Amino acid sequence: MTATVNDRPLLELDSVDMFFGGVQAVRSMSFVIRDSELAGIIGPNGAGKTTVFNLISGVYSPSRGSIWFREQDITPLSAYQVNRVGIARTFQNLRLFGRSSALENVMTAAQNRYRYSFHENMFGNLSPCYRPDPDYYCGFVESALHMGRWAGREKKIRDKSMELLDRVGLADRAGQAAGTLPYGMQRRLEIARALALDPKLLLLDEPAAGMNPEEVEALNVLITGVHRDFHLTTLVIEHHMDLIMAICPHIICVNFGAKIAEGPPEEIRSDPGVLSAYLGDDGKEETE
């Protein structure tokens, strides 16, 4: 870990197993992601990388083991609850709301910002409590009549979303239907949409998939920039070794659902297990 990284663990997987029928997709996976870290997960196709993301984000719940986030057990949380504790993600196969405009996509997320507040002072309850961010929330009747707080809240959601679109370089495409955007832009739109949830931890699932070298370079800049500017802990799954090696000081390598190596890029590069499993026996990168 680099010196700038806070030592407090933000995310912790504790011997997590995942079975699909008789297939074990993840086996006793344990790792720790520290606060404000930029970490990467690599591994060959079918190694279980995306399954790990699905477990963290609550799309699946683990067969065994537990997942902790900010000292809270998030194993039982469903997918729709993880944004409350501060986890957001993108998808390997783009999952945008295709018929809505780019701006609407981001607004859909921005309207669900949650705020972290401690309840224990009032109720002696030690578990943290999350409530809808009052700056971005208005009630059903106000929405139905477009009265009361509606206009102000809607403007706030819209402004925040435009700001994020601008950050990823899509401000001029705000009105376009998301499904009709070029591929690289859809990827960046997904990042903007995830950021709109105001997460503490951002999970990026193969953000560079299908991109050409120039686009990957731009993405590189975007990911590191976002990581820095938003004080985000970021966990990236990637196939492009170059990208991971260039930006992530902490790399976890998985194969057949199990962690086979962990450490800084130099160590990963020379780890014999990684070389044979992922890079091939002669030490060259696999051809895609």
Add this chain to the structure above:
Amino acid sequence: MKNAVFALIGLALAFAPMSGYQEGIVVLLCINCIAAMGVSLLTGFTGIFTLGHAAYMALGAYTAAIMTVRHGINWLPAVMSGGVVAVAVAWLIGVPTLRLTGDYYAIASIGLGEAIRLVLENWRSLTKGARGFPGIESYTTRFVAVAFFTAMGIVMFNLINSRLGRELKASRDDRVAASLMGFDTPSSRMKALLISAFYCGVSGALLGGYMNFIQPSMFDMMKSTELTAVVVFGGLGSMSGALLGSALVTSVMEYFRDISQYRMLIYGALLVLIMVLRPEGLLGSREVWDFLPNRRGGGIKP
């Protein structure tokens, strides 16, 4: 802005001089449009195909009829209760079935729609059975129908242009992504079902007050199919398209009333024609004002 346009249309419909026959058509238009808005929210905006929504109209109609005729309750609370009863039944039905998505819900909704109709047909002590329920006072005047249509239209357009609209469209387009944006998608679908049931219930209650007579066969599969067909016809994901579709189908059916045996032939031909010429429906997933020049997407003006 849109609210003002809606209110102006409402005023025009309510106070323009008309013959009695034209008034009748306007009332019918308003009633059908209210139901179409409800189904459009569910089918067009939430992506749940239903082939049983006439049952909610039936529930609204019978509730209002029983309350006004049997218990002498004023028509306005009776009509609202019609909507509320439809919502209550929709909730009971939604809890077990809304885990189903897509085509599976459509199949379930056929069964549920028929079941509700058969209950109404056979619970003779309450509903007077298949021969129908006569003697409903004619509370649905032109003014009442237009007022309901305008108010419910404004609310519906406001809803789809705010939080709820984005939530429903998100769970329609991608359930996994929607849940990770913080939406509990089964409950999103439930919200859509309850609102659409309310619209259909009120529409049915108004229909009873217009016809003075209701019977279960008015709310059969045929009617349910028509409700969904009108929405597909106007464009899935377009509320104004649903209104346009409903208005067009209602007027065509009225126009050919003289050759009543052949009306369904023309209705069928019209649907086939539209689906061949515009597979996405009249407006696709856009609203009428998206076709105006110089407007930005996203629903609200900056």
